[in-house]
Amino acid sequence: MQIQTANGPISASALGATLMHEHLVMALAGWDSDTSAPVRTTEDLVQRCVDRIEELKAGGFSSLLDPLPNDLGRDIELYAEVSARTGFNILFATGIYNEHFAGPYWRFKLAWDPAGWEEYVASMYVRELTEGVGPSKVKPAVIKLAIGRNPESEFESKLIKAAATAANATGAPIVAHTEGVGGDLLLDKLKALGVPAHHVIIGHSCGSPDKAYHRRIVEGGGYIGFDRFGINMIQRDEVRTDGLCSLLQDGYAQQVIVSHDCAFCQRGQMIPDDLHSDAMHFTRNIAPRLRERGISQSMLDSIFKDNPRRYFCNESNPTIGGGI
Numbered sequence: 001m002q003i004q005t006a007n008g009p010i011s012a013s014a015l016g017a018t019l020m021h022e023h024l025v026m027a028l029a030g031w032d033s034d035t036s037a038p039v040r041t042t043e044d045l046v047q048r049c050v051d052r053i054e055e056l057k058a059g060g061f062s063s064l065l066d067p068l069p070n071d072l073g074r075d076i077e078l079y080a081e082v083s084a085r086t087g088f089n090i091l092f093a094t095g096i097y098n099e100h101f102a103g104p105y106w107r108f109k110l111a112w113d114p115a116g117w118e119e120y121v122a123s124m125y126v127r128e129l130t131e132g133v134g135p136s137k138v139k140p141a142v143i144k145l146a147i148g149r150n151p152e153s154e155f156e157s158k159l160i161k162a163a164a165t166a167a168n169a170t171g172a173p174i175v176a177h178t179e180g181v182g183g184d185l186l187l188d189k190l191k192a193l194g195v196p197a198h199h200v201i202i203g204h205s206c207g208s209p210d211k212a213y214h215r216r217i218v219e220g221g222g223y224i225g226f227d228r229f230g231i232n233m234i235q236r237d238e239v240r241t242d243g244l245c246s247l248l249q250d251g252y253a254q255q256v257i258v259s260h261d262c263a264f265c266q267r268g269q270m271i272p273d274d275l276h277s278d279a280m281h282f283t284r285n286i287a288p289r290l291r292e293r294g295i296s297q298s299m300l301d302s303i304f305k306d307n308p309r310r311y312f313c314n315e316s317n318p319t320i321g322g323g324i
């Protein structure tokens with residue numbers, strides 16, 4: 001089985017320990033209108049990313065997935081350059097962001113052509129996944145599906161269907177952005193549209209402290225994202241750690257995805273530099289707390305090595321005895 005990266009396909013066995021939700025560079029639509037923000041050259045951005053990734057290599061990681069949507073500053077050439085300089089695998093996504101953050105472009109396009117929009121978006125995803133994108137025609141590894149707090153809106157219900165159509169046409173897995181609510185319902189919708197549950201990550205589920213909510217996602221067969229370690233303004237790490245510990249103790253380690261949602265650097269100045277760029281935080285600060293609570297290091301290693309490989313290879317989930 002081959003996995004797509006910013007520098008072409010690799011074998012699944014080459015993935016190694018993988019962080020499944022980090023961002024090299026973010027650029028929210030409109031960033032270039034902020035003329036007071038510091039000017040950052042591409043070389044500056046590349047060097048910052050290289051420095052961060054050298055830390056990850058030293059910490060035993062060899063790959064990361066940057067699931068940035070196309071309209072949040074996805075920069076495939078930068079990923080390829082950083083990957084070439086570090087020998088680190090960088091996987092990326094196709095997808096557009098949720099209604100709130102998608103910016104005017106996609107909302108305008110929907111208002112202009114409501115009947116054709118869903119098909120247009122699905123076709124774009126399929127073309128990127130099958131033909132590649134950018135000058136080197138590299139292919140995304142996943143479909144990013146970003147849902148806000150109103151997935152029943154026209155924009156987001158069409159986004160969900162477009163992602164499912166592209167997933168069914170190509171076999172690509174889906175990683176979902178959620179606001180920590182409604183991920184269980186989103187998983188049900190995707191399953192009803194024909195997407196296997198074990199090919200879906202319900203991202204940012206750690207935004208909810210509700211263990212019954214977490215349970216519904218894993219019992220539904222999906223992967224659950226505890227992928228914002230270190231973002232205490234959304235949820236305190238103590239709550240995240242406790243929720244994760246419960247899932248691991250209850251036998252769901254094979255369905256857990258752990259990451260940080262870091263931004264190594266940015267265009268414009270959305271957030272202070274280095275506010276959240278330490279993708280070794282879990283390994284350094286959270287893993288010891290879990291070990292104190294009886295979680296083995298081999299279980300933590302398996303979360304970073306085996307779960308990503310199983311997800312990308314479309315293997316059914318051993319926890320639930322088969323795919324749904």
Ligand SMILES: [Zn+2]
Nearest residue numbers: 021023067261
């Ligand atoms: Zn993210």
